[in-house]
Amino acid sequence: GKWSRLAAQQVLTQDQLLEFDPLGNVTLIHITDVHAQLKPLWFREPEVNLGVGDVAGLPPHVTGADFLKLYGIDSGSPHAYALTYEDFTALAGTYGRMGGMDRVATVVKAIRAERPEALLLDGGDTWQGSLTALRTNGQDMVDVMNALGVEAMTSHWEFTLGIDRVNEIVESLPFPFLGANIFDAEWDEPAYEPYKIFERGGAKIAVIGQAFPYMPIANPGWMFPNLSFGIREERMAAVVQEVRDAGADLVVVLSHNGFDVDRKMAGRVPGIDVVLTGHTHDALPEPVMVGETLVIASGSNGKFVTRLDLDVREGRMMGFRHKLIPIFSDVIAPDADMAAVIDGHRAPYQAELDEVLGTTESLLYRRGNFNGTWDDLICNALLEEREADIALSPGFRWGPSLLPGEPIRREDLMNATSMSYPAAYRSEMSGELLHTIMEDVGDNLFNPDPYYQQGGDMVRVGGMGYAIDVSKPMGSRISNMTLLKTGEPIDPAKTYVVSGWASVNEATEGPAIWDVVEAYLKRHGTVSVEPNTSVKVSGA
Amino acid sequence: MADNVKPRVRVPKSAKAGEAIVIKTLISHPMESGQRKDKQGNPIPRQIINRFTCEFEGEMVLDATLEPAVSTNPYVEFEAKVPASGTFKFTWYDDDGSVYETTEAITVS
Amino acid sequence: GAGFAATVLLPATALHAAVDEALAKFTGGAAVGEGGITLSTPEIAENGNTVPVSVSAPGAVAIMLLAEGNPSPGVCTFNFGPLAASQSATTRIRLAGTQRVIAVAKMADGSFVQAANEVKVTIGGCGG
Ligand SMILES: [Mn+2]
Ligand SMILES: [Mn+2]
Numbered sequence: 001g002k003w004s005r006l007a008a009q010q011v012l013t014q015d016q017l018l019e020f021d022p023l024g025n026v027t028l029i030h031i032t033d034v035h036a037q038l039k040p041l042w043f044r045e046p047e048v049n050l051g052v053g054d055v056a057g058l059p060p061h062v063t064g065a066d067f068l069k070l071y072g073i074d075s076g077s078p079h080a081y082a083l084t085y086e087d088f089t090a091l092a093g094t095y096g097r098m099g100g101m102d103r104v105a106t107v108v109k110a111i112r113a114e115r116p117e118a119l120l121l122d123g124g125d126t127w128q129g130s131l132t133a134l135r136t137n138g139q140d141m142v143d144v145m146n147a148l149g150v151e152a153m154t155s156h157w158e159f160t161l162g163i164d165r166v167n168e169i170v171e172s173l174p175f176p177f178l179g180a181n182i183f184d185a186e187w188d189e190p191a192y193e194p195y196k197i198f199e200r201g202g203a204k205i206a207v208i209g210q211a212f213p214y215m216p217i218a219n220p221g222w223m224f225p226n227l228s229f230g231i232r233e234e235r236m237a238a239v240v241q242e243v244r245d246a247g248a249d250l251v252v253v254l255s256h257n258g259f260d261v262d263r264k265m266a267g268r269v270p271g272i273d274v275v276l277t278g279h280t281h282d283a284l285p286e287p288v289m290v291g292e293t294l295v296i297a298s299g300s301n302g303k304f305v306t307r308l309d310l311d312v313r314e315g316r317m318m319g320f321r322h323k324l325i326p327i328f329s330d331v332i333a334p335d336a337d338m339a340a341v342i343d344g345h346r347a348p349y350q351a352e353l354d355e356v357l358g359t360t361e362s363l364l365y366r367r368g369n370f371n372g373t374w375d376d377l378i379c380n381a382l383l384e385e386r387e388a389d390i391a392l393s394p395g396f397r398w399g400p401s402l403l404p405g406e407p408i409r410r411e412d413l414m415n416a417t418s419m420s421y422p423a424a425y426r427s428e429m430s431g432e433l434l435h436t437i438m439e440d441v442g443d444n445l446f447n448p449d450p451y452y453q454q455g456g457d458m459v460r461v462g463g464m465g466y467a468i469d470v471s472k473p474m475g476s477r478i479s480n481m482t483l484l485k486t487g488e489p490i491d492p493a494k495t496y497v498v499s500g501w502a503s504v505n506e507a508t509e510g511p512a513i514w515d516v517v518e519a520y521l522k523r524h525g526t527v528s529v530e531p532n533t534s535v536k537v538s539g540a
Numbered sequence: 541m542a543d544n545v546k547p548r549v550r551v552p553k554s555a556k557a558g559e560a561i562v563i564k565t566l567i568s569h570p571m572e573s574g575q576r577k578d579k580q581g582n583p584i585p586r587q588i589i590n591r592f593t594c595e596f597e598g599e600m601v602l603d604a605t606l607e608p609a610v611s612t613n614p615y616v617e618f619e620a621k622v623p624a625s626g627t628f629k630f631t632w633y634d635d636d637g638s639v640y641e642t643t644e645a646i647t648v649s
Numbered sequence: 650g651a652g653f654a655a656t657v658l659l660p661a662t663a664l665h666a667a668v669d670e671a672l673a674k675f676t677g678g679a680a681v682g683e684g685g686i687t688l689s690t691p692e693i694a695e696n697g698n699t700v701p702v703s704v705s706a707p708g709a710v711a712i713m714l715l716a717e718g719n720p721s722p723g724v725c726t727f728n729f730g731p732l733a734a735s736q737s738a739t740t741r742i743r744l745a746g747t748q749r750v751i752a753v754a755k756m757a758d759g760s761f762v763q764a765a766n767e768v769k770v771t772i773g774g775c776g777g
Contacts, residue, residue: 187550188615188701216696221696230695436772443771444771452769560734600732601730602727602730604740609721609725609744612698614740614741616739617738619734620733
């Protein structure tokens with residue numbers, strides 16, 4: 001309630017959140033996977049985040065009470081609220097919303113006031129994820145990140161604006177758009193700048209960009225037809241060598257590989273000092289060490305900013321100090337200049353953003369390896385509005401949460417669905433194809449070799465239950481697929497009506513997913529999403 | 541003869557004697573595998589580029605045999621070294637007997 | 650995610666017979682060793698219709714590529730001439746589903762070495 005909230009705010013102060021005993025001569029500031037979230041929000045961290053093979057039980061595959069224990073965080077504390085899912089609704093009431101790019105601007109300015117040469121790096125997934133980013137083709141985010149003073153970025157969802165728009169923005173940026181692993185598909189030549197060398201604190205800092213490796217697989221390749229991505233470990237090794245030969249004292253990889261891919265790459269490519277990882281949306285309060293390489297995970301949705309101070313001398317990293325700064329929006333004052341930029345972009349859409357479409361009685365969240373309530377709601381809408389037997393909703397990791405009792409405004413719906421290929425298709429699929437799809441997506445998540453993982457969560461399913469053994473190889477993880485409305489097993493030879501959205505296929509037909517969910521919300525008024533008990537997980 | 545068959549090559553304009561130079565070649569060609577069927581269900585006959593060669597002043601650099609598993613618009617990249625200035629000759633052999641050629645000169649210092 | 654591409658897989662026995670046949674034709678039945686050959690493929694194909702494959706075997710006279718899971722495993726053979734600066738080449742190939750790509754090099758002394766990589770051909774969709 002109000003009293004506890006006031007008390008909590010008295011405990012937390014902006015000075016405490018920013019407190020940092022400076023170290024060395026170099027400061028890096030990292031923010032990633034903002035997904036166009038300009039305003040403070042709720043974002044529940046995952047309850048289920050399984051690691052397989054060598055990384056089982058290692059961060060970031062630690063959640064809830066185990067996470068608190070691992071990092072020595074008190075349950076019920078501000079950090080428990082920011083970093084874990086437990087007691088989320090109650091703690092949200094206590095500590096308030098997180099993020100907001102005007103608060104992020106305050107933090108960045110404060111760090112720069114102390115360390116004028118601090119280097120601000122954006123890990124990508126910046127230009128997509130909201131109504132205003134969709135309507136302005138990413139321009140709101142470009143203007144915000146320019147105002148924030150970003151000095152280099154890498155990318156993933158950026159490319160879903162289409163190659164022409166991406167290149168138009170890249171031309172306009174006052175900083176490089178880095179991607180050592182982005183190649184022209186025809187002649188196999190680098191398509192974007194691979195790295196930039198900055199001179200800061202008397203040191204030469206090479207920042208190498210690594211874009212999301214599975215761009216044309218996880219997102220519609222036809223939107224950027226002449227580009228090839230991939231992990232390209234040998235290319236990374238060659239670029240690290242190139243920047244070392246050019247005199248770099250510190251090598252930083254600004255990566256959108258996802259955590260496990262970066263951990264593997266850091267262990268195999270010599271000469272990387274720091275990996276600023278992104279894509280899998282993990283928020284870790286301490287760096288993970290891979291040999292002498294720091295892997296830093298700065299969360300998503302503007303919830304956190306990482307400050308990393310480094311002592312770089314004689315061509316070596318001699319020491320570091322790190323802080324994952326949680327952006328408590330009621331504690332950190334908004335920066336007025338940034339607030340004006342944000343409000344300027346939102347003003348033309350304000351009425352649309354604020355329109356209430358319904359109310360939720362349940363906590364709505366997405367993040368987690370398997371079904372979350374936001375996607376269960378989307379699946380329910382697809383089943384009803386598209387008259388389908390089975391609904392599929394992609395395992396995206398973006399999309400904020402909503403608390404029980406809150407109105408669902410158009411802004412909230414768009415925060416969970418906003419994208420450039422939203423068609424809600426309706427098609428017939430055999431039980432066999434459905435099984436193939438489930439196995440295929442499962443392998444993208446649970447292949448024991450991280451280089452074969454794509455960094456999304458499991459496809460969310462409505463109207464169908466299944467069991468998954470994450471320890472099994474591809475083709476034998478998924479069993480007991482059941483059509484919920486009849487309780488009958490899915491028959492490989494039978495055909496089912498399936499509705500889903502965000503198909504990577506060109507010319508997919510159907511209404512936009514947000515129109516489907518809006519129609520559903522308007523018919524139901526108030527929605528309540530029951531806990532999903534139809535996905536049985538084992539092998540972890 | 542397949543329609544719109546157009547070879548393209550990328551060769552550095554100059555190099556040092558004996559230096560390894562990267563050569564990239566592409567030819568626009570459907571590489572019809574012989575395994576596909578048309579809308580009426582009739583097999584579409586195979587028609588591919590089955591051989592590609594690169595020679596320099598009559599000496600072989602690369603002689604490649606291609607099968608239907610090579611992609612549409614076959615791409616071949618390799619490295620050559622040449623002793624003196626001269627001309628590369630690139631040749632693609634089509635199943636239908638057509639032969640496509642292009643040449644590229646290089647100055648060697 | 651939901652972009653769906655059907656894959657065609659042959660029974661393992663038929664498949665291996667065809668691979669063995671192609672190998673025997675290239676090697677004349679000689680033993681095939683390992684080492685001295687590097688095969689580079691993407692872990693996951695961006696497009697199964699055009700998968701970049703690079704191979705390098707210093708000192709080879711010829712390198713053959715096979716795609717184990719295709720209806721017909723033959724892909725191509727590179728024969729290196731005296732003006733090849735290295736015994737390496739890159740091409741782009743079709744893969745009908747997840748499978749191993751095999752490269753076999755015939756060395757100047759008549760010996761053979763091979764390397765193989767698994768390439769995953771996936772349905773796609775979804776992401777973080
Ligand atoms: Mn992201
Ligand atoms: Mn991403």
